[in-house]
Amino acid sequence: MTPIKTTLLAGFAVFALTLPAFAQAGLDDLEVAHAAYTADVIDIEYAKLALSKTKNPEIKKFAELMIRDHTAVNEGAAALLKKLGVQAKDNDFSKALLKGFEAKKKELSALDGAAFDRAYAANELAYHQTVNKIVGETWIPTVKNGELKAFLSQALVTFKAHENHAGHMVTAAK
Amino acid sequence: MPALRKGRCLSPILLALMLVAGLIALPPGGRLTANEPQARLHNVDIREFAFMPAELTIRLGDAIVWTNRDFAPHTATSAEGDWDTSEIAYGQSSRQTPTQLGVFDYICVFHPTMKARLIVTR
Structure with a gap:
């Protein structure tokens, strides 16, 4: 493994290990909704970065898919919040997600060509693995509102499909 | 979708008997059809x-x-x-x-x- 790849993966590993602890720190339903929305927005931003840098058609296609699917999930979230008449609540976990994103974006932005493609693919896999674990193992079992629970369960189906797709992309980008 | 056949001239009594027997059907459009499978x-x-x-x-x-x-x-x-x-x-x-x-x-x-x-x- 090259030093750059090692650094990138190690950096994300620390970030990923920190996230579940935050996620379990007693977020209420509205905070979970905010964090889920933020996680979606972040992946859309990663995809926009990929579209601005990559020339690889598969990476481009994947990035377009992330924008399409995560936008649709967030539209579902917005519709649910509107229906429930509530607003999502910002919280430390959402802030930690954004902080991690800013750091990763800086790393990815410094790369070009195949190096960028590999790093983007690896980040997409790791990001979806981490977020999916939190959604499936922490948020879905603990949220109290039944409709939010159903929403997260349905969103997780989409995110797991992305994780699977990202895994193939990592293999193809090697 | 293939065009449905036009209805035939049938006496009211025969028509009623055929309807009851299920030999003909009235599709949503209201036209009589011959005894062919309906489009599903x-x-x-x-x-x-x-x-x-x-x-x-x-x-x-x-x-x-x-x-x-x-x-x-x-x-x-x-x-x-x-x-x-x-x-x-x-x-x-x-x-x-x-x-x-x-x-x-x-x-x-x-x-x-x-x-x-x-x-x-x-």
Whole structure:
């Protein structure tokens, strides 16, 4: 493994290990909704970065898919919040997600060509693995509102499909 | 969809008897038809990144309605590229009426691991 790849993966590993602890720190339903929305927005931003840098058609296609699917999930979230008449609540976990994103974006932005493609693919896999674990193992079992629970369960189906797709992309980008 | 035959001139008594016996039917459009199989509507749910049912056999003239139950937009697109529902958003449906006999493998063009088969018979 090259030093750059090692650094990138190690950096994300620390970030990923920190996230579940935050996620379990007693977020209420509205905070979970905010964090889920933020996680979606972040992946859309990663995809926009990929579209601005990559020339690889598969990476481009994947990035377009992330924008399409995560936008649709967030539209579902917005519709649910509107229906429930509530607003999502910002919280430390959402802030930690954004902080991690800013750091990763800086790393990815410094790369070009195949190096960028590999790093983007690896980040997409790791990001979806981490977020999916939190959604499936922490948020879905603990949220109290039944409709939010159903929403997260349905969103997780989409995110797991992305994780699977990202895994193939990592293999193809090697 | 093949055109429905026009009604024949039947006496009211014979007409009533045939209706009761199920030999003729009144379609939604109200025209009488001869005793031919009615065109049917088949539903395919798109749920959890899968087409349900994954294989569907219909008769030529039948219609299919795909309904997307996932947040992610999907399509039902012929693997050969000769027909396509275009994008179906969450909670939306798309209706198609095949005009050819055959076996048609199809996919979601956004998520090509989603595969299904449509069989159109006489």
